[in-house]
Amino acid sequence: MNKKSFFKKYEWSAWAYLLPALAIIVTFHMLPILYSLVISVHSGGMTDYFKKDVGLSNYSYIITNKHFWYAMWNTVYYVVGSVPIQIFLSLFIAILLNQKIKNLEMYRVIYFLPVITSINAISIVWKYMYQKTGIVNSVLGFLTGMPGPDWLMDTFWAMPAIIIMSVWKGLGYNVIIFLAGLQNVPPSLYDAAKIDGAGRWKTFWNVTWPLISPTTFFVMIMSTISSFQVFAQVYMMTGGGPQESTTVIIYYLYQLAYVEHKMGKASALAFILFIIIFGITYIQKRVTANRVHYN
Amino acid sequence: MFKSIQMEERVLKSIIHVFLISGAITMLAPFIWMILTSFKTKKEALDSSIIFPAQWIFGNYTTAWNSAPFFQYFLNTIFVALVCTIMQLITSSLAAYAFSHMNFFGKEWMFGILMGTMMVPQQVLLVPNYFILKQLGWLNTFLALIVPWSAGFFGIFLLRQFFLTLPKDLWDAARIDGCSRFKFFYKILIPLSTAPLMTIAIFTFVGNWNSFLWPLFVTNDQKFYTLQVGLSNFSQSEGTEWHLLMAASTFCVLPLIIMFFMAQKQFIQGIAHTGSKE
Numbered sequence: 195m196n197k198k199s200f201f202k203k204y205e206w207s208a209w210a211y212l213l214p215a216l217a218i219i220v221t222f223h224m225l226p227i228l229y230s231l232v233i234s235v236h237s238g239g240m241t242d243y244f245k246k247d248v249g250l251s252n253y254s255y256i257i258t259n260k261h262f263w264y265a266m267w268n269t270v271y272y273v274v275g276s277v278p279i280q281i282f283l284s285l286f287i288a289i290l291l292n293q294k295i296k297n298l299e300m301y302r303v304i305y306f307l308p309v310i311t312s313i314n315a316i317s318i319v320w321k322y323m324y325q326k327t328g329i330v331n332s333v334l335g336f337l338t339g340m341p342g343p344d345w346l347m348d349t350f351w352a353m354p355a356i357i358i359m360s361v362w363k364g365l366g367y368n369v370i371i372f373l374a375g376l377q378n379v380p381p382s383l384y385d386a387a388k389i390d391g392a393g394r395w396k397t398f399w400n401v402t403w404p405l406i407s408p409t410t411f412f413v414m415i416m417s418t419i420s421s422f423q424v425f426a427q428v429y430m431m432t433g434g435g436p437q438e439s440t441t442v443i444i445y446y447l448y449q450l451a452y453v454e455h456k457m458g459k460a461s462a463l464a465f466i467l468f469i470i471i472f473g474i475t476y477i478q479k480r481v482t483a484n485r486v487h488y489n
Numbered sequence: 490m491f492k493s494i495q496m497e498e499r500v501l502k503s504i505i506h507v508f509l510i511s512g513a514i515t516m517l518a519p520f521i522w523m524i525l526t527s528f529k530t531k532k533e534a535l536d537s538s539i540i541f542p543a544q545w546i547f548g549n550y551t552t553a554w555n556s557a558p559f560f561q562y563f564l565n566t567i568f569v570a571l572v573c574t575i576m577q578l579i580t581s582s583l584a585a586y587a588f589s590h591m592n593f594f595g596k597e598w599m600f601g602i603l604m605g606t607m608m609v610p611q612q613v614l615l616v617p618n619y620f621i622l623k624q625l626g627w628l629n630t631f632l633a634l635i636v637p638w639s640a641g642f643f644g645i646f647l648l649r650q651f652f653l654t655l656p657k658d659l660w661d662a663a664r665i666d667g668c669s670r671f672k673f674f675y676k677i678l679i680p681l682s683t684a685p686l687m688t689i690a691i692f693t694f695v696g697n698w699n700s701f702l703w704p705l706f707v708t709n710d711q712k713f714y715t716l717q718v719g720l721s722n723f724s725q726s727e728g729t730e731w732h733l734l735m736a737a738s739t740f741c742v743l744p745l746i747i748m749f750f751m752a753q754k755q756f757i758q759g760i761a762h763t764g765s766k767e
Contacts, residue, residue: 203592205591205592206593207670208596211587214584215583218637218639219641223641223642224602227609230614291509293502295502295505295509301513304513305513305516306757307516310695310745312699312716312717312741314721315738319520319522322735323519327535327536327537332538362515362519367760374761374762423610426701429721444612447615452705457616464613471610
């Protein structure tokens with residue numbers, strides 16, 4: 195290829211259109227990834243930060259730190275506790291909403307309401323409801339006749355309380371996505387199943403489930419990733435307590451960076467989290483690859 | 490036989506409605522409780538057996554509003570969210586135009602790299618961006634809240650996909666009529682793309698309005714606090730003044746709820762769209 199055709203082949207003014215977006219994305223979303231690697235192998239005060247090269251010691255500090263493992267355990271507990279319930283409930287509700295129901299619009303709006311409201315305001319409301327003498331325990335006492343726990347002050351109940359609240363908050367988002375997936379299933383397939391004499395249960399497992407598997411996969415990955423990044427509800431409701439029972443990874447990162455000003459260690463932690471999230475996405479992709487049906 | 494199937498259908502429909510209604514009540518109950526409590530006295534708020542306030546105290550709202558500079562928080566939040574949204578629309582549509590209509594060196598390659606930025610969790614960017622903003626002298630300014638979120642791959646991707654669905658002859662016809670690249674962009678492409686632009690606007694605005702960790706990190710001056718940071722500060726300083734906290738929570742969530750009711754179709758379609766695209 196000669197020089198002339200190289201210049202003719204491309205439209206060089208394209209760069210003018212790309213420039214605003216590229217400048218921001220490169221400066222604030224791409225360079226920081228490399229920069230955070232540099233920070234994670236240094237240590238020092240806020241002003242003379244890059245004077246001291248400490249190699250991988252920030253990483254070994256994190257990995258051998260018991261607080262990291264508490265946070266890791268709590269995060270896994272949160273993810274395993276919330277994601278399957280979230281998927282099951284949202285798929286269930288979406289299936290109910292897909293049955294040519296009256297007032298579909300109204301239900302969709304109601305289920306979606308918690309999604310758009312800010313997690314901070316909602317956390318204050320749930321914190322109030324979770325008080326020992328709060329409405330949650332009143333309702334539980336009314337239904338079961340037993341006194342409820344002091345949810346957020348109890349090392350055993352604090353995490354389930356946060357999980358319940360988060361499932362409530364995020365449910366509507368996945369309902370909408372599942373509903374869209376269900377509506378993409380061609381009605382002719384249901385008719386065919388009916389003619390073949392398949393019951394509801396069989397129709398679900400043999401028609402609906404395989405056809406919405408891309409949606410289920412999408413929801414699973416997105417909720418796992420976002421659950422690993424849970425922060426605001428912990429910050430607002432428990433402050434990581436009681437006794438670190440709700441200190442999740444991002445809360446630990448916030449403490450390292452914002453409270454203790456250990457930026458190198460915080461960066462190392464952020465990278466470890468990145469690798470974990472990347473790994474999980476990759477594994478989920480591999481495991482589900484041959485079970486997801488794209489058409 | 491026919492009758493029993495009809496009966497079964499009817500019973501099933503009722504069961505479905507029972508499930509959906511109890512679900513809807515669970516979704517609404519915290520909001521209702523928040524609003525009811527916001528009108529109670531401090532004493533009533535501490536006793537959950539009292540459902541309705543003896544007297545509806547509207548003064549809780551003014552007390553809460555005046556206990557912290559909420560007016561300032563609102564102004565800051567609206568300003569940041571609006572500017573971010575407008576910038577995001579401009580940067581993404583320009584970049585999407587280049588990716589969909591132009592041929593430039595390293596196009597596929599760059600698109601792939603940009604797509605990779607979606608994989609990176611925001612928290613990884615927190616510490617390095619703190620240093621970058623510090624070097625720029627932007628900490629505790631609106632620039633720190635606005636500029637880093639004025640562009641993103643999500644918007645570029647969504648718009649590129651949409652631009653690619655438009656007929657190619659459009660540009661050929663316009664070119665014959667002597668239309669320039671840029672004129673084609675703002676005279677033809679943009680007016681045709683209101684639906685995806687609306688989706689991006691809603692996502693950016695809501696995301697900014699509700700964003701918390703980022704403003705918490707880059708501002709520590711009340712002058713620049715956004716609503717979420719201000720509210721969390723208020724909640725820490727008020728402790729168990731639940732009636733005031735519920736009043737503050739109510740006026741903090743109200744604007745988005747009103748916006749949602751006005752544009753619920755766009756909200757829901759936008760989300761359904763992102764889910765089915767991958």
